[in-house]
Amino acid sequence: MMKKIVIHEEYCIGCRLCEIQCLVKHSSSGKIIKAFREEYPRPISRVHVEEEGYLSFALQCRHCEDATCIENCMTGAMHRDEKSGAVICDEEKCVGCWMCIMSCPFGVIQREKKERKIASKCDLCGNDGEPACVANCPNEALSYEEN
Known part of the structure; x- marks a missing residue:
């Protein structure tokens, strides 16, 4: 059994903090301002928020x-x-x-x-415990669970 990120779209508010935290986690500096303003090319987020009307959810690798x-x-x-x-x-x-x-x-x-x-x-943040997107979701729309 491996742990996977589970999406709870009913709690997602589309704030995109998961995207930002993923980008910072995979940046050279690990600092939000430096990642956005000083690193070139800018690191990319490995999670993306999809939105359709009132529905939004974070989408990343399912590790099939x-x-x-x-x-x-x-x-x-x-x-x-x-x-x-x-x-x-x-x-x-x-x-x-x-x-x-x-x-x-x-x-x-x-x-x-x-x-x-x-x-x-998505690399699940390299086995550093809970992935950055999950740890920083303010509404618990992402969880890290055994499948």
Whole structure:
């Protein structure tokens, strides 16, 4: 059993704090102002809030059991972490072919343009306990639970 982020859209108010906290967590500085004003290219959030009328919810990698991104990755960059069970992208192995992006049924993998183009997705904050998006959601619209 692995822990996964569970979305409770009935509590989401669309504040986007999950996006901001994710961006800061994956920045070089770990500081909100520096991440937004001084880091170039700006880090990207690995969670995105979708909105449709009055409904909003945070969308990120589901760490699928039968992950098509792993199956279609030609370099082995997309893999399952042995310890946590999370689907992770090894940035050193990623060649930017985007097969993972094309095969993800949820559309949650994106292109990051650092020094080179690589795939970027939720990594559950690298097993640092509770992911930043969950820890900083003011309305508890995200939870981190055993599945």
